[in-house]
Amino acid sequence: MKNFFRKVAFGLKPGEQQPSDPLTWAQKQVETIPELNWKGKYIFSEKEMRKYWIKQRVTEQTTFRKKFKNDPEGLRIAEKQLDNDSGRKFWPNNEICMRHAEGVRGNNPVLAKLWYFWTNHFTISDTQSLAGFSTGAYQREFIRANMDKNFETMAIEGTIAWPMIMHLDNKDNIGPKSESARQEWRRKEKRPATLNENHARELMELHTISPAGGYSQEDVQELAKIMTGWRPKWTKRSDQGTDIRFMSDRHEPGKKTVLGKTYKYGRKSLKIVIKDLVNHPSCREFIATKLCRYFITDNPTKQMIAPVIKAWEQSDGYLPEVHKAVIKVAFEYNDKYKKFQNPENWWLQTINMSGASYAYPVPEKKMDRFKLGYLVSQELREPDWLLEDIGCHPYRSKQPNGYSDISSDWLSTELVIRRLMYAKRAFHTYKLNDQIDDTIHEKIIRTNFDNPDKILKIVSKAKSNEEKHMILFNLPEALRA
């Protein structure tokens, strides 16, 4: 039973009272979206973050290209200073602190674990320096903030969020028969107006109906046509950093047909087509399957998915209901299936189960000491480094399909070595009196495992408390939940 607290959250702190009704405990957490637990002073909106992105980008691509034409060394030094001036090495660390504080410090760890699921579903992958500036803010504003709404709202807001449009190239998706296509400068600069199908394909394949929805290449192109013109405006000073708007001069004229339904010319069609996609049966099946895979098993059964689909249908995709349904399924299958935890969730569980005296995430007062223009200290940069090193950085996924939820993708020799090393690292973020407390592991084990005596016996073979940490958090019981 106790693994349920690790399955849907990050386990219990040593000595923490086990909730008497675990299912209700978990379900209650997803009803509303509380304020962030993090109280640092640098909490900026996605829009505010764009000005730092622009600073970096415009300087790098316009000023530097001219200034350091024949001076690679000068370019390297100037780029380093620019990183400090724009905060590129600071922002992601600050955002990861906010993200992880929800998991290990907040009162809604279950909601946090679901938040991580959705940020991965609507991935912004590592491109165009977005990871350094925008992705964290996007995940708060467009994903977390919409977790108490219908899926449709999250899908629409995620689709036209500035980082998503930038990341999936919809800014380059211009109607070949649009007004803009006929403009003289396109011929001069050899920039013909063409469709860019990237975003349209991912909207169907990754975000809504999945290939099981049975769309054709023609459907992708037609959806791309509906999406033409949704882009930021470009000016020399803002370099695409302006708000996403519908630019009718770049929109492809005429009606478009996607999956057999015809959509009118104009800005309204995008929201209508997204509504149709999220109401497609393949969409709820796809997402119910993904949710069950994330929480329960690599290969969810029809019986597991069915109640989640049913909740979706009855509530019109109202996310709190969908979340409650999957939590209930996870509860029912709790003893039968144990899910291998991805590195980020494993790390947070390791921190959380170890106790409250941890110096993780880096506390607010330290992060708040940061000043633009100065080198970011090693300590403040640790969260970024940690996630990169364990291969699971939420802003730096290599591909738009995000990280895998299949166990075997998290198994390589080096990734297993990382778990050994980071269990040790976790031990050393303890305060000294916990490091020398010989009873701490017994507390952790008795709080979090159903077979404490067996585990205690194994862990007691270790020579030191540090080694106990390494063994405990690498036992199959701890790797899976």
Add this chain to the structure above:
Amino acid sequence: MKISRRDFLKGSATTLFLAGFNLPAFAATSKKKNLVVIMLRGGMDGLCAVPVIGDKNFEKKRKSILIENTIKLNSDFALHPRLKGFNDCWSENTGSIVHATSIPYTQRSHFEGQNLMESGGRVAYQEKTGWVGRALKLAKLQGDGLALSLPMPLLLRGVPKNNNYFPADGKLPREETLELLRSIYAESSEDELLEMMNYIKRRKNEQMMGGTSNRGKRKNKNLAKQAAVYLRKANGPRVAVFEVNGFDTHAAQGGVDGTHTKCLVEMDDIIKNLKTNLKEAYNDTIILTVTEFGRTIKQNGGNGTEHGYGTAIFMAGGLLKKSQVYTDWPGLKRKELYDGRDLNATIDARSVYASAMSTVFNLDFKRIEKEVFWGENLLDLSDKLFKA
């Protein structure tokens, strides 16, 4: 299905075993051959690395980034002067270049291009396995892939039990601790974890952790030394995969000291250190490069280049037939260019890779073509590029 002699040697090992042949003795007589793939991410500029000689048009378009003091390879092509390691291979008749080649991808997205250079397919993100992984599976070789990166690259996926090496900070725990975990994984039937722990235990003995003092331990040139140690062993891996990042030089690509050169030198150091440390095993090795696309012929306003199409493949190793620039040169006149701006590709890069794997894995080319590359029409270049 018609099976060739080469195919018979390795491809049907299981069948032979079940039929009661004495497989180990049989296998021991065939030499272990190695394949090293260096992935050049960002779009390697084939015309910066291996420029064409005496093309006025080309020189005009690249005024500020033209490489000077190049090393003449033959009457038509020269080598970037900083590629000393490769040049040594060339002098010893074990270095080749395939020029005006590319994977069949023309869309100029790094993302899609890199996915395709690893999967070997035509539709980005469609395939979940890589061309090396599929070939290893076809050759029934397990536990023979070594990635010099943290996760398992797509290129190697498709066959179980690949190992990887990407040194972490610090030391591994005591032998007893590893053994304790190993025995627990064994008892609880955690087969994959058990596999990994077996590798880790062996690594502990070989002291393959790098240690905190060695600062450059994740640098490719040092990874190459370690990889060579592994590849040299008779029971070691047969495939190693490297990554070099940063070829995407839209600005300050520079001449002989520029950013692109820095990346090329990183590649060159891998080749050099592999050659030195593989020792005799270098004779039974093919090293080759992969990239998603080449770069535009014309430099841009920032003395850089944009995403292009055709590029070059570097190859080294004793299994090469001879030193040569193998190409069906398409020319650099405007109408000869792809889209009027890029070097064209006249050789599907996958033909080179399929031929190399046919040589290294003792597999019939046709079988690779059919089962690794879905029956796409590739050219068997084995006899032209490699020793039989």
